[in-house]
Amino acid sequence: MTYWVGLTGGIGSGKSQAAAEFARLGVPVIDADEVSRSLTADHGAALPEIRARLGNELFDTKGRLNRAALRDRVFRRPQAKQVLESIMHPLILAEIRRRQSEAEQVYGVIDIPLLIEQPAFSVLAHRILVVDVSEATQIERVQSRSGLDTGEIKRIMASQACRRERLLAADDVLPNEGTLAELAVKVQRLHRYYRAYFSRFSRANP
Ligand code: ADP
Numbered sequence: 001m002t003y004w005v006g007l008t009g010g011i012g013s014g015k016s017q018a019a020a021e022f023a024r025l026g027v028p029v030i031d032a033d034e035v036s037r038s039l040t041a042d043h044g045a046a047l048p049e050i051r052a053r054l055g056n057e058l059f060d061t062k063g064r065l066n067r068a069a070l071r072d073r074v075f076r077r078p079q080a081k082q083v084l085e086s087i088m089h090p091l092i093l094a095e096i097r098r099r100q101s102e103a104e105q106v107y108g109v110i111d112i113p114l115l116i117e118q119p120a121f122s123v124l125a126h127r128i129l130v131v132d133v134s135e136a137t138q139i140e141r142v143q144s145r146s147g148l149d150t151g152e153i154k155r156i157m158a159s160q161a162c163r164r165e166r167l168l169a170a171d172d173v174l175p176n177e178g179t180l181a182e183l184a185v186k187v188q189r190l191h192r193y194y195r196a197y198f199s200r201f202s203r204a205n206p
Contacts, residue, residue: 002028002103003198005172006125008115010160011153012142013131014176014183019111021187028108032121035095036088040065045095049087054080089120096124107198116161116169126198129190130170133177135163 007022009015016031023029039046042064050070051059058069074081096110115121115128122128133141135157142153167173174190176183 001202002100002105003107003126003194003201004100004124005107005109005194006115006122006128007109007111007131008113008128009131009133009166009174009176010135010138010163011113011156012138012145013133014141014174015111015113015131017180017183018131018174018176018187019109021184022109022191025188025191026105027191028103028105030096030099030108030110032092032096032110032112032114035092035099039088039091039095040067046087046091050084053083053087085118089118093121093124100124106202107194114160116166127171127194128169129172129174130166131174131176132163132167132170133175137177 007015007019019029019031038044040050044065047059047063047065050065054070054073058066058073060066070084074084100108100110109129110124112121112124115125138157139150139153142148143150148156161169172190174183174186176186
C-alpha cells in the first residue's frame with residue numbers, strides 16, 4: 001500500500017516547487033490541478049455534463065470548452081460554481097484514486113491547492129503538509145511569476161483559506177521564506193522522515 005501526503009498551501013506559497021523537489025527524489029506526485037484540467041480538456045470526461053448543466057454557450061463550434069467564459073460564469077454566479085463543483089469533484093476524486101492505485105512506492109504526494117477548503121478531498125491523504133509563507137511573500141512571488149496585479153492576487157487569496165486555518169489543519173509545515181536551495185534541503189529532510197514514518201506504518205498495518 002502507498003501512503004499519501006496532501007501537499008497544500010495558498011497561491012504562490014511554493015507547492016509546485018516543493019512537488020517538483022519530491023518528484024526529483026523519485027516520489028510519485030499527482031497534480032490535482034492537472035487532473036482537473038485533463039477532465040475539461042478536449043474530449044475530457046467532464047465536458048458532456050458541463051454542457052448539459054451549464055449550457056452550450058460555453059463551448060465553441062468544435063466542442064471545445066471556453067475556459068475564460070466558464071471562469072467568468074462561476075465568478076459571477078455562485079450557483080454555477082456549485083454546479084461545476086458537483087460535476088468536477090467526484091470526477092477529480094475518482095481520477096486521483098485511479099492514479100493512486102497505480103503507485104508502488106511507500107508514499108506519494110498529491111499537490112492539491114484546495115485541500116483545506118474542500119474537505120471532501122481529505123480522504124485522499126494520510127498526512128497534510130502545508131507550504132507556508134507570509135501573505136506579503138505570496139503576493140510578491142505570484143506577481144513575479146505571472147504579472148497579475150496586487151488586487152487580483154488579493155481577490156484570489158481572499159477566496160482561499162487564510163494562513164491560520166491552513167496551519168491549524170497541518171500535520172507538517174514546510175516554511176518557504178528562504179531560498180530555493182533551502183526549500184530543496186527541507187524537502188530532502190521531509191522525504192527521509194516520510195519514508196521512515198510510512199515504512200513503519202506499513203509494517204504495523206500489513
Ligand atoms: P504555488 O504552486 O503554491 O502557487 P509556486 O511553486 O508556483 O507556488 O511558487 C510561486 C513562485 O515563486 C514560482 O515562480 C516559484 O518559482 C517561486 N518560488 C517558490 N519558492 C521559492 C523560493 N523559496 N525562493 C524564490 N522563489 C520561489
